[in-house]
Amino acid sequence: MKIKAIFFDIDDTLYDSSLQSDLARRNALRAMIEAGLDIDEEAGIAALQNTVQKFGSNYEYHFNELLKKVGYDSNPRIIAAGIVAYHTTKIAHLVPYPDTIPTLLKLRDWGYNLGVITDGRAVKQWEKLIRLGLQHFFDTVIISEEVKSQKPYTAIFKQALKQVKCSAKDALMVGDRIDKDISGAKKAGIATVQILRGKYINQCPKDSYEEPDYVIQNLKDIFYVLKIIEKKNK
Amino acid sequence: MKIKAIFFDIDDTLYDSSLQSDLARRNALRAMIEAGLDIDEEAGIAALQNTVQKFGSNYEYHFNELLKKVGYDSNPRIIAAGIVAYHTTKIAHLVPYPDTIPTLLKLRDWGYNLGVITDGRAVKQWEKLIRLGLQHFFDTVIISEEVKSQKPYTAIFKQALKQVKCSAKDALMVGDRIDKDISGAKKAGIATVQILRGKYINQCPKDSYEEPDYVIQNLKDIFYVLKIIEKKNK
Numbered sequence: 001m002k003i004k005a006i007f008f009d010i011d012d013t014l015y016d017s018s019l020q021s022d023l024a025r026r027n028a029l030r031a032m033i034e035a036g037l038d039i040d041e042e043a044g045i046a047a048l049q050n051t052v053q054k055f056g057s058n059y060e061y062h063f064n065e066l067l068k069k070v071g072y073d074s075n076p077r078i079i080a081a082g083i084v085a086y087h088t089t090k091i092a093h094l095v096p097y098p099d100t101i102p103t104l105l106k107l108r109d110w111g112y113n114l115g116v117i118t119d120g121r122a123v124k125q126w127e128k129l130i131r132l133g134l135q136h137f138f139d140t141v142i143i144s145e146e147v148k149s150q151k152p153y154t155a156i157f158k159q160a161l162k163q164v165k166c167s168a169k170d171a172l173m174v175g176d177r178i179d180k181d182i183s184g185a186k187k188a189g190i191a192t193v194q195i196l197r198g199k200y201i202n203q204c205p206k207d208s209y210e211e212p213d214y215v216i217q218n219l220k221d222i223f224y225v226l227k228i229i230e231k232k233n234k
Numbered sequence: 235m236k237i238k239a240i241f242f243d244i245d246d247t248l249y250d251s252s253l254q255s256d257l258a259r260r261n262a263l264r265a266m267i268e269a270g271l272d273i274d275e276e277a278g279i280a281a282l283q284n285t286v287q288k289f290g291s292n293y294e295y296h297f298n299e300l301l302k303k304v305g306y307d308s309n310p311r312i313i314a315a316g317i318v319a320y321h322t323t324k325i326a327h328l329v330p331y332p333d334t335i336p337t338l339l340k341l342r343d344w345g346y347n348l349g350v351i352t353d354g355r356a357v358k359q360w361e362k363l364i365r366l367g368l369q370h371f372f373d374t375v376i377i378s379e380e381v382k383s384q385k386p387y388t389a390i391f392k393q394a395l396k397q398v399k400c401s402a403k404d405a406l407m408v409g410d411r412i413d414k415d416i417s418g419a420k421k422a423g424i425a426t427v428q429i430l431r432g433k434y435i436n437q438c439p440k441d442s443y444e445e446p447d448y449v450i451q452n453l454k455d456i457f458y459v460l461k462i463i464e465k466k467n468k
Contacts, residue, residue, distance in 0.1 A: 076357045076360045076377070076380070077360045077369070077375070079357050080357045080358075080359075080360030080363075083361055084361055084364045084365055122310030123310045123313050123317065124314075125314075126310045126311045126314030126315070127314040127317060130318045131318055135311070141311070143310070146310070
């Protein structure tokens, strides 16, 4: 028996989202300091991270909240400086990991169905895929906002299986987060591969669902995993 | 007597906003067609312009409305393709006219106070100035959202004069729109210079307030205007 469909997470699996966010925030803060914000850089970074945690990453007024937090009146010049630096940095770092495109191409050549299973707002996640140049690679793209379920709930994984007409035992899920990608896919009966990348790299499993079936360091190691699985099932 | 303060409009005065918007919309539409929108390019451009007119240029869901208008369900992939192309094109064309920076520098060298008087949202207008690299050039930046008045009302011009401590007769306003920049400044008693740039180039004056005192083709021609005014007032 052979794996038919392989699903991927996006952030920290196909591109370096953690580095991108860290640098975008740091550059935003430096630009705000240049525009007149009088704050120590590290204290500012801490305050900004705090604001992002409090309001969530999709909130649009982090910089306004940051100014409030450090005792400033609203200042459009400082906020604009932060926004410009943030977006410029984000876009500069919205590039796939070096092994992403070669691996996806080879998997397609070998006849696998490829899919994305990602949490977030649909337009935003598509923007990422387009800027990454990956929008044509996948047979299905499942985004939490559209299916009204999110990782680690099983509904989002089942929707993905349905779309590629594949049963759970013929599928594989690749992601960096054991609490989202691994736990959810395992509950849905899908074999799982944790990729050791990004800021969640040191998470410890809280239960057996969070223990991945396979662990890889680079995306191209997926070929070893496929070999093992397909040998097993012969 | 000598002019003390010179105020500038931003769009189509300091950079080519008309070309930028046209190209951004066209590239957005082409990207949406590439992503699966089945529409004739020119018909799409017309529909998009229509949508922008209907909802205003600061509305955030033009592409969603466009899809509705041409009978499509919401489609995050198509919308994201439009957004990415739109922003990439906008940023690529957010550069000053070739004579903008040399002219502003020389005016500063000669001791003039420089200001911006612009309509729009404060953070958005500051983003433009920052991307244009002009954020450090002006002694004052007056934005309609912050002063609760807009061109051609006189309050926004009076606010600008107050900020640079200059009386109307010692100031000059440079802009492309006779119905906004020229009319408003004249009513406030400020001498006016129309710059023949952008999509409003062929507007006809509806009253004497819309007739500029001077007309120039390039920003650097401001030096001829200054010579004439300062000779007159000797």
